Amino acid sequence: MSLFIINENTNFEHIIGILFNNWTALKLAIDHGMGGSLEMTHFKITDLIKNIHDFLQKSGNESCWTGVSDIIEDVMDVGFDVVLEDLSADDLGKHICKVYCDWNQSIQSRLHVIEELRSMPITIPIQVLPIKPSQSKNKKEDSSSSDEDHESDLEEGWTVVKHK
Structure with missing residues (x-):
């Protein structure tokens, strides 16, 4: 920044x-x-x-x-x-x-x-910085296929719950 x-x-x-x-x-x-x-x-x-x-x-x-x-x-x-x-x-x-x-x-x-x-608590303009595509690509390359399925479920707003 x-x-x-x-x-x-x-x-x-x-x-x-x-x-x-x-x-x-x-x-x-x-x-x-x-x-x-x-x-x-x-x-x-x-x-x-x-x-x-x-x-x-x-x-x-x-x-x-x-x-x-x-x-x-x-x-x-x-x-x-x-x-x-x-x-x-x-x-x-x-x-x-x-x-x-x-x-x-x-x-x-x-x-x-x-x-x-x-005098305001925050003195910089609001910023929402987009994630760089290379970062999310590297995460997927490092994970196994089951982790990829889990990540895609999380991206869609769902969480996988497994039995003990």
């Missing part, structure tokens, strides 16, 4: 990524594999951040937080099979819109946003 530094020239998509990296609902969905494979989860998160950023740019500083919240809820529901009942998508949508407005006001406002981001 490369060193990430927040400054006044930071791309706003990275800021959205930092906010998502501090949001428990998305982190739990990722940890529990609700987004599918790592590659698919990476794609969904990248697409979510891009869609929110595009929405904010089209809406301008007058953006409505409900639009951002709707995007978040739709992706969590369809992409991660998670129904949010705690209104955290609304809270996050409001926060993203506030930060976006502040970010676009002035250099002084950007410095304030940077200080706010630096």
Whole structure:
């Protein structure tokens, strides 16, 4: 992972990524594999951040937080099979819109946003790094045929239980 530094020239998509990296609902969905494979989860998160950023740019500083919240809820529901009942998508949508407005006001406002981001528990954008195909290929080459059957069962979400 490369060193990430927040400054006044930071791309706003990275800021959205930092906010998502501090949001428990998305982190739990990722940890529990609700987004599918790592590659698919990476794609969904990248697409979510891009869609929110595009929405904010089209809406301008007058953006409505409900639009951002709707995007978040739709992706969590369809992409991660998670129904949010705690209104955290609304809270996050409001926060993203506030930060976006502040970010676009002035250099002084950007410095304030940077200080706010630096005070968060996690100060890097959310990342889900796909597994390199060579790693999973090597694992299969090293295992016996019965282990391969067991691995394929685990990949499909099934666990083989053997009698004693």
